[in-house]
Amino acid sequence: MKTLKTTLLFCLVTVLTFGNISYKEEQALMALHNSTNGLSWNTTWDLDAPASTWYGVVVENGEVVELNLEFNNLKGKLPESIGDLVHLRKLNFFRNNINGSIPNSIGNLTSLLEFNMAFNKLEGKLPESLTNLRSLVCLKLYMNSLEGSIPASIDKLYNLEVLELYNNDFSGELPDSIYKLSKLKELLVSSNRLIGRLPSEISNLKELKVLSVFDNNFLGAIPASIGDLANLEELVLSNNAFYGNLPNELANLSNLKILLLGNNGFEGDLAALGEKFPNIMEFDFQNTNAKGTIATIDSED
16 A cells, blocks of 8 residues: 555656656757757756646647747657657747757657757758658758668658758659658658659649759759649749740649749740739749740739
8 A cells, every 4th residue: 555655656756847748748858958059059948847838848738739939949869659649739949059960869759740950960861760741741851961861751741741951962763652652742852863754643742832953963854734724823844954835834823823943945936825824922933944044024913
């Protein structure tokens, strides 16, 4: 009986001390604090107070469900124990100074809906475990120094709507599996070292609103199937090695507001093309083989 009372007392003290979260989650937060120079954060944590009161930590029903530490001067590496925060739905470290690689344990966060590590100093390859995050809706890793290929199993992220990987050092071709992400609305992979062609399977991305592959090494002709992307509002193809005539089906994209084609090898009279988009606001085909020059068109409203 005495042992039972002692156990219950320890559990009560633990709950009160750690702000209604488990000891394991509290330790993971402490490891993050220590590995990213928590004493120098813009907004620091009072480690003597309950964890539920700490800046950027959202607790629901005794579980850490959000960690929002954007613009908070985090410096250092993410600890492997970040993967112990298994109830996280949102992880936002936007615009800090986090370096090193993304821990393999990130794949444990299977409830994660939003993962934003943009504008940091991340290096290395994307861990294969990242594709375990089947609930993920938004993945933002732009403005880092990540390298290697985009995982071939990325189609496991079948709920993904936003994929922003621009301004990194990714190489190789876009995996064929990326065209299976039927819920994708934004695909931004500009300013990397990607190669290859845009295949006809691009038409599988029916929900796509933004497609930006600017400043890579893509080549070849644009497939006619791109005209099936009826929701597309931004198409940015500039600074690649695309060539040939643009397909007539491109004119089907009546919702286009931005069409940037410059610094490619496109041919034909593109000046007339801009007139086919009723909502166009910016249209650029400068330094192509086509007739005409850059054009910027303001909407009437």
